[in-house]
Amino acid sequence: MSYEHDLIERAVLALAPEEPSIEDLVRRRDRRRRNQRLAAGAVGLAIGVVVMVLGAAFLRAAGDAQTAEWPRPSITSTRIVRPGEVLLDPYASGDNPTYVIAADVATGAQRTVVGCKVGCRLHTLFDASADRGWIAYHLANCEEGECGPSDPKGGLWVVGANGPPRFVTDGFLDTPWSWAPTGAQLAYVDGADLILLDPATFERTRIATARGPIHTIAWGPDGRSIAYSVEPPFTGASDPSSFGVIVLRSGGEPEQVSYAAGVEGMDWSPDGSSLLLDRVRSGRSLIEVVAVDGAGEQVLVEGPRDEGPGAPAWSPDGSRIAFLRTPRVGGGYRMEIWVIDADGRSEMRLGVGDSETWGGGPVWSPDSRLVAWASYFGSVWVAAPASGGGIPQQVDRFEVERWRQG
């Protein structure tokens, strides 16, 4: 062994990193997925607002994008997801998992809307644009330099009803992206840049540049504002003003609304006045509410990092927040669904999942009366009255998808 080898080995011993377990990997993956889906769910819930705001102005960007109005998305007349259809996670139904399936809610008829050729690997992360003209999806395939001549590159892709899929950006599950709640604009992150993509023209507009890596993004319900969280850079900066949660409105300057780090997920309140933060601080998981006017923040719930809380979702009427806990039970974990008042005054457990790992939800019904969730393996969704006054019952998965996708 060389002197350098011995030296490094001593350093490794001195630094004594804590080795993650395979369970840590599962939780990490699940957490990312549920935050991605939460973002997708927020889009679905906001679709009702779309029609009202669609006519109101999106002015074309001019000059420096950071202070300019965001560009108006192109209009597509062909929908890849037809009226009455919902997208299905093919795993949940046991169907061919290579494809993204659209199912007609009324007839149950299913068809493939995204598929790929031999050797192609799809994530279960996908979502349709608000106008149903486009689907964005993650391809877990080869990376640049590894791909064969016929291999599509891994990363984020977009496909419409006509024409081939187009590559948007590389990156794994840590590339945040989200469709706007209006029209068809895809917001995605490239390092410290926040970018808007018009899928019809493939025109990209940089609307913000952060001082560190952007970890999460969430569209405001009006489709004219985006919140994003910036983490402290990997090396170089520890200035507290260089990270936190920032809100950017079309035509405005970025406004820092929180100095919170460790944000893993966000959700806007239905009225657009506050943000829910799903974050980690000093080994604890927290759910916080932050007023976007800078009026302050409040910790609603907290717990040990591995036990949650997490995956918070605001009820459509804004009065309550559903979230998950995964308390340790014996040698494992149990999934629990909880609801807390938006002011943090009272919380209650609605139900217990049938699996240790998360499979979907919590998802609110449009009338804010029910909360649904699913286990990892389950195609079975269960809903409980959000008032806590009834027994959880199985609900049709099409129904839940309709809640989720609008």
Added chain:
Amino acid sequence: MGVMTVPLRAVTSDPGEGSAHFGAAALSFEEFFEAERSRLLGALVVMTDNRAEAEEILQDAFLKVWERWERVATMEEPVGFLYRTAMNLFRKRLRRAAVAVRKAVHLLPQGDELSEVEMRDEAVRLLARLTPRERAAIVVTAYLGYSSEEAGELLGIRATTVRVLTNRARAALRGVEEVSE
């Protein structure tokens, strides 16, 4: 959490892939993870000089491998794929950080979380003198045992650059003038 048998939901449409590749002799992902995590984590924690970052990169690298396990398990060098993935993530983070630092206006010198706590340890202190690139080069070659050519491939730089970096690192660690190859 008893989820050892839960497959990551990456999927393949290749009819030739799947269980056919997973004979009794094939290594399961869990076995692979158990066998490789310590060494990789040790390398990463020295390269990044930051426990949290090392754990992040490690987990992301293993998630990527898990995602592609059907394909990776059939490779001649699954360990090589793991290390290449981890080094790609390391480089990506460095690049992102560099971009962010360039774009930032009010940055303070970094106060690394380990520097204050572990500077008492001589090995850590010596390695902390190196630049991130020098540290990466010396870890990949001297600790992980890759050749300059392989290290160059892993780190996305030329083999000659690896040699320059490792020479500088050796010189700095031994407190001597830059050694010639």
